[in-house]
Amino acid sequence: EPEVTQTPSHQVTQMGQEVILRCVPISNHLYFYWYRQILGQKVEFLVSFYNNEISEKSEIFDDQFSVERPDGSNFTLKIRSTKLEDSAMYFCASSPGTSGRARGDEQFFGPGTRLTVL
């Protein structure tokens, strides 16, 4: 069964450093997403990406964040200068985007990358 994969599973970095979180969405999916979950809290939407551009972003997704689909398979989240409060689990998700707006276009989540900023 196809699945979303994410690397690394755990990333430790120093405050102020840049990190790149990598995701391989399910092939033939059209929509890609990043969410984050601070420990013990709810999952929060960061950004959605379609047709090689950001289609929506949350207020969390400020200028320190960027996303890219550098080739036909990878989808990356870059944090330019990490802060302590960026420590969280980051989930990548993808959806087919083909079942119509009123249908259950399920988002498939990856296993997450746990980011620890020291």
Add this chain to the structure above:
Amino acid sequence: AQKITQTQPGMFVQEKEAVTLDCTYDTSDPSYGLFWYKQPSSGEMIFLIYQGSYDQQNATEGRYSLNFQKARKSANLVISASQLGDSAMYFCAMRWENTGFQKLVFGTGTRLLVSP
């Protein structure tokens, strides 16, 4: 404003019993979708069930069913015949048409513990 509320921080159930996890939502958009995800201690998010706002029947997926009461704006998850492996966090989530059915908004979750 669109909002998802899960009022039960934790629930306990005995193995083989049924349990209902509550979820209420608030939206003025007539077209929306409701989802339940399971998050075991390993951290991954596992899709369980989906209910569309125009669906006439309550959704069912194996031991999971969704008690959808549109007028009350509630979408409770019912797990029948609980198993030890059902112990996890459960999140209700929603998305709606005026954002193009893209982002999911999650509730705060309910931690379910199934005891032998």
